[in-house]
Amino acid sequence: MTRRKAAFAITCLLLTAALCLLVARSVHLPGGLGEPQYIRELASRTGALNLVASIYLDGRLYDTIFELIVFSVAVLGVRFYLSERRPSHRPAPIPESHVVRASAEALFPFLLLLGIYLAAYGHLSPGGGFAGGTVAASGLMLCSIAIGADAVARRIHRPSLERLEWALPLTIISLAIVPVLLGRPPLAALFPPRGGGGIFSSGSILLYNLLIGIKVFIGSWVVVHGFIEHRGEI
């Protein structure tokens, strides 16, 4: 039995090493390939300063929408697969601490604002809807640690939360389809870019960033709340 295990481990080791060496051996990219040609077009077409956001929410919006579907399906899935399992035991309560509570109260508005800023300025500086939504949700998580998840959950209107879970992806998909009705290619930008580097400079990227931010804020909170209710089950 142990010999079989050792043989198994050695085979794994050899095959993994072979894979890594083969990949490493065949990839020799010269550094300094220079600037890709599409960059000039990118900047002028979307009006966004952040080129990554231009690609993520305009050029490759189609990928992003599928990614958002993956995220939404997963969030709904976490709720669905946890919902019919009442916690099999009551986990020990998180110990109360005044320090944690005070710092959570101080940090929560700050994190929320930071999240909104990251989402709203995603086309001008690094950040974007996903990072912003997560940062804002982390403020909520901090509160659940400080004053208890149930207390936080009680203050959130559950039906409207559940409605938003499907309404936001529906809105985003509809926004992607709308250009067809206007006679343009699907998933084209909704508004023309204004340029100039202001907050409304980049057509629809701001809108998408905000919608994704809210979606991610809710989604990651739902996931984390589910895990808090079922904490310590593994």
Place this chain on the structure above:
Amino acid sequence: MSYSPSGIDAAIALLGIGILVLALRRDLILKLLGLGLINSSTILFLVSIRFTPDAAIPILPVRDAGIVADPLPQAVVLSAIVINFAILALALVFVMILVERYHTTDSERIESEVAAEQGGEG
């Protein structure tokens, strides 16, 4: 000439470690961590593959008309990170369901118990 590792080398090393952990550790949590490592390694690989040392970050305006780093791999990597998170959350929920049923996270023990159940049905 002295050798200095690039991001690609680091990514491939991480990939190897991740695969070994996925294959050899029996605990499901560690398997998932190994999978996370594999996913991270592909992300590092993508970010490194067109890396140019003296390029500027892909946010305009670019200082002194230098070249800009390729934003495309960076944009697609964002999708990959989110997808990996989504899948991990569901995998953890499934591990919870398995633990509730079999009281263990040892993959080989779960496998044996599942096989025994199937045998029992026949």
Place this chain on the structure above:
Amino acid sequence: MILPLLPLSHAFLGFLSIAWGRSARATLICAFLFDAAAIGLYYAGSRWFGPVFVGGWKGPVGIALAFDPVSLAFLILGVLLELAVAVYVWREQRRPYFFMLLHALFAAAYALILAQDLFNIYVILELLTLTSFLLVAYDRRARQVWASLKYLLLASLGMSLFLLGAAIAYGYTGSFNLAEIRTGIAGSPDGPWIAACAALLVAGVAVKAGIFSFSLWLPAAHSTASTAISALLSGFVINMGVVVLIRLDSVFRLDLPLLVLGAVTGIAGAAYAIASLDVKRLLAFSTLSQIGYLLVGLSLSGGAALTGVLAYAIAHGSVKGLLFLAAGESSRAVGSTLIRDLIGGRRRIPTGVRFGLLVGILGIIGIPPLAVYVAKGAILASGKGGIDQAILIALGVGSAASFVKLIPLLRPWNRVRAPSRTGALWVLVLPVVLFAPLAVRLFPDIPSPTVWSGGFLWKGFATIGAGLLLGRFLLHRPLPLPQRIFRAEFGVLAILAGFLLIYLLLGGV
């Protein structure tokens, strides 16, 4: 122009079905009508089906979509199974989330048949993995959850390898677009990266495509899922891996790896199917062996063979969907999925279900007027003779031999009246029976005179006869096949070994 709407409308309906709650099942009918309308528009010669860059972006930034014969064939198969599944689950009390998953699955599948961009394919494959993973475990039974978690672990590893391959392709050609990668390769046809890139991409997809040694998770997942889901996964979703392989085959020269992988998959699948005691497991392994047939057909490339492959995918998909639905209904009537119990309790299997089983089994072993015979003939006709011809015939023998065990179930004459859901079976029986006349319209490339010539008919019957004899011979002689390889820990090992095999076959060393 409307290409992105095909998948996006499904995603839309998916979220809508959560909103509609109790009447969620109606969205399935909406989706079916929409897709059927799309096929109708295509045949009416609409110019909306031209290739398109989403959002009007060109170059590496934009995502290219195209609707070609491959897309059409798989769209038709998808619509067939969509209708069958919709009819099947109509009476079941399912939660809205179930319908949402179904829609997300179809959204991913229809996006995949249009995709021409490696990263787009990666994202879609992840969505496909996620939804099939959730659907397999939908009833939350521990066995299903474990099968589906194993699937997830291996599929995620596969997807990482795929993304690595895509990254290498991007690094060298500066684009994820398949056409631009093809141009890039044509520019420097013997770069050392090409073999590694192709091997990573193929290994990644092979995990999803049900190719042997990569897809060791498949039998457990396909056989433990609930009936409708098994039919959908085995009939349709598994083909999505084949779609990606067809796309990759147009960029890299994959003939040799596909031939070898196809032969191994076909033979191993048939061997394990012959040894199965459980009807759903038998069907799942038979899927493996049929995928092997598809890959061998694909390795023959060339126009006619590709048409044959597409015809085969539709034929096999509808037959396998039919078989899974009929087997599911039979085991519901008998109360067990073991073949022994099914044969013992066959008096309880309703007549309609038994008729479905009859058509399915005759169809899958390749009895002439039915679907699979035509498609097999089309693939055989394009073979150059020699080794691949021999492999194709051996696989045909194996697939006939796998079903010998089920022959005692085929007694349609004694009438059994019992409530059963035969509506969905009819949806699939019709295309299986009427495939031959339809194929003339669908696939004008199929050389009908050759397929229906005396020599081919003779060959077909001889293959089936040999298969039946082999199956009869092996009926009470259990094959000594290792069952340990289906355990979780072997999956990773098998993927690594498969990667090395492909790399060597591509001449990478």
Place this chain on the structure above:
Amino acid sequence: MRTALFVLLPVIASIALVQRRRVAALIGMGLLSFTLSATYALQNAPDVAMTEAAIGAALVTTIYVLAIRRTGRLIVVADEAPNLLARKGERLVGLEYEILEGFARELGLDLSIRFLPREAVEASLLAGEADLAAGGIVRSDDPRFRATAGYLATSLVRIGGGSRGPEPPYTGYFSELLESIREGKEITATLDLARFIEAMRSGLTGFELERLPGEREYAFLVSRKREGLHAKLEGYLRELRVGGKLDEMIRRNLR
């Protein structure tokens, strides 16, 4: 700087993933994510760095930490007993529940209560599936278990010429028994005071009732092998009794 990080990454990963303890591995992986994030920032990818820090490092580590159990569990098997250990909506309430929760907290364990049919409770404890058995168990001299000192006095009532032997006093769940009583079915059982009162409330009439002689007490059962746990629980109960806390709990739960 970059090169140093590239060397550091595999080192952190290999140290993290050979750890025996999951928590240690998890902390290592969290650290790795932050290092990766720094690497991305140094490779001209600020957006990726931010997303990796927010999702890959923070969110992923959070859900892992929440999901895995850092503490052990105190597994208790029981059948529901009104006012002692009962479900109220989704919560658990009752005297025994308060005692057990306090005890589990003192041990630093998570309390996990599994409800079983009455006849399966002792068997489960014997099979080593649980640490304690609870749920209105009347103290007896069963040699297979260690019973704690009684925490509350009670008595036994036999209904309908029920079982004379010690165990089980009834079969199935108590809630099923109540259901049968409400439907007016014939039942035979031996009930303790708490359950008997509940049964009367549910309309138990027209049965032959017999109060068994002798003073009885409610207690917890511990497996014979778990001497240490038994001693700790005895100590905890003694503490509650001496401090007057027990009386207060009894008053609160059994008005």
